Structures are given as structure tokens and as C-alpha cells.
Amino acid sequence: QVQLQQSGPGLVIPSETLSLTCSVSGYPISDGYFWGWIRQPPGKGLEWIGNHHYIGDTYYNPSLKSRVTISVDTSKNQFSLKLTSVTAADSAVYYCASTDTAMVAVVFWGPGTLVTISS
Amino acid sequence: QSALAQPASVSGSPGQSITISCTGTSSDVGTYDLVSWYQQHPGKAPKLMIFENSKRPSGISNRFSGSKSGSTASLTISGLRAEDEADYYCISYAGSTTFFVLGSGTKVTV
Numbered sequence: 417q418v419q420l421q422q423s424g425p426g427l428v429i430p431s432e433t434l435s436l437t438c439s440v441s442g443y444p445i446s447d448g449y450f451w452g453w454i455r456q457p458p459g460k461g462l463e464w465i466g467n468h469h470y471i472g473d474t475y476y477n478p479s480l481k482s483r484v485t486i487s488v489d490t491s492k493n494q495f496s497l498k499l500t501s502v503t504a505a506d507s508a509v510y511y512c513a514s515t516d517t518a519m520v521a522v523v524f525w526g527p528g529t530l531v532t533i534s535s
Numbered sequence: 536q537s538a539l540a541q542p543a544s545v546s547g548s549p550g551q552s553i554t555i556s557c558t559g560t561s562s563d564v565g566t567y568d569l570v571s572w573y574q575q576h577p578g579k580a581p582k583l584m585i586f587e588n589s590k591r592p593s594g595i596s597n598r599f600s601g602s603k604s605g606s607t608a609s610l611t612i613s614g615l616r617a618e619d620e621a622d623y624y625c626i627s628y629a630g631s632t633t634f635f636v637l638g639s640g641t642k643v644t645v
Contacts, residue, residue: 461538461640462573462581462624475634511580520628521571521586528580 418443420512420526428506428533434499438512438526445488446470450515451495452486454522455508463508467515468495507533539564539625539638546644552613555641557625558606563636565606569628572601572610576621584623585610612643620645 424436438451445451452467452475466476468486476484485498499506512526540558547553557570564570570588573581583592585601588608598619600611608627612619625638 464635519586520569525580
């Protein structure tokens with residue numbers, strides 16, 4: 417059973433970079449799945465950020481593509497999100513997620529991290 | 536990246552059935568049989584309820600069923616229970632360029 421645990425700061429200064437890490441247990445990230453991130457502003461709906469295929473390709477939401485990087489560290493069995501030049505509109509609960517490559521559905525979710533953008 | 540259209544809210548009485556629609560386009564729902572549905576209770580992460588339009592993961596009640604016709608997918612909850620009160624989202628695969636398109640979410644009230 418895949419388990420996801422998130423880490424990273426809950427407060428980020430406007431114009432700086434948001435960085436979150438998702439540690440995976442129960443499954444080697446180099447063996448399968450898309451590893452990615454979805455966010456949810458307070459009181460609003462879900463927004464897909466991006467996915468990294470275990471073989472290597474990465475896919476990003478076109479509206480965020482210029483500011484987002486998803487990277488994988490197989491030695492630590494974890495993956496990370498970096499979002500640059502953040503504004504208050506980037507305040508949200510950020511979920512890391514595992515997407516099955518065949519059914520293309522999000523099968524495992526992290527617990528979520530509330531990130532607030534404020535000075 | 537346009538969101539998939541869902542009704543903002545749907546309500547029903549215990550024991551009744553309700554259906555939530557998820558309308559996309561020929562670029563996403565209409566082309567791929569890869570619509571999934573998620574249930575989200577307040578303060579919790581979403582939970583997969585349906586994948587590939589109509590398949591249930593292990594452990595999901597058969598009161599939940601999915602279907603698709605053209606560019607519209609639907610989630611039906613039968614025998615409505617108090618614990619079904621939650622937000623529901625659809626997600627569709629949309630090809631390697633766009634990848635995912637997400638629904639706007641539906642609040643189900645029992």
C-alpha cells in the first residue's frame with residue numbers, strides 16, 4: 417500500500433518560491449505511477465498542478481507551467497514541487513498524489529499541506 | 536484549461552438516488568474513457584470512488600455507479616445515506632498536452 421507524507425513550510429513570502437516534498441513509503445517511485453500535485457484554495461475546487469511519469473516525462477497545467485517544477489529523487493523515494501514567484505492566489509491546500517498509469521486516476525493522496533502566501 | 540461543468544449542488548433524502556453530471560468536450564470526456572470520480576469530506580483529502588467511467592475500486596460500495604454518454608459523464612449514488620454528504624469531483628484525462636481536466640465540484644446534501 418502506497419503511503420504519502422508531505423513536508424514543507426506553511427507560510428511563504430510573496431514573490432518567493434514555494435517548496436514542498438512528498439515522501440513515499442510502501443512502493444519504489446521508480447517502479448510505476450505518475451507522481452504529482454493537486455491544490456485546493458480555501459473554500460474552492462481542486463486544481464491539477466502537474467504529474468511526473470516514473471519513466472521520466474513531466475506534464476504541467478498550462479496555466480502554471482512557467483512557474484512549476486516537479487522533480488523526483490529516487491534515492492530518497494520522494495518527489496518535490498517548486499512554484500516560483502508566488503502570490504496570494506497561490507494560497508491553498510497542496511496535495512501530493514499518485515496517479516495510476518493505466519486507469520489514469522488518482523489512487524493515493526497525501527494528507528494535504530495548507531500553504532499561505534503572506535508577508 | 537477549461538473546467539468540466541458540474542452542478543454546484545445536488546440534494547436528496549435518505550434512501551433516494553441522485554445523479555451528478557460532469558460535462559466536458561470532445562477533447563477530454565468525449566474522447567477518453569478515463570473519467571474518475573472523487574468524494575471529499577471537509578478537511579480531508581479526496582477519495583477515489585469511480586475510475587474508467589464506471590469501475591469501482593475495491594472497497595467502494597456498489598451504491599456508487601458511473602456512466603458516460605458522449606461528452607457527459609455521470610455519477611449516481613443510490614440508497615443515499617448521511618455519510619454520503621460531501622463534495623464530489625470528476626477528473627478526465629485530456630491527452631498528453633493538457634493531461635488532466637478537473638470538474639468544478641458538486642456539494643451533495645442529504
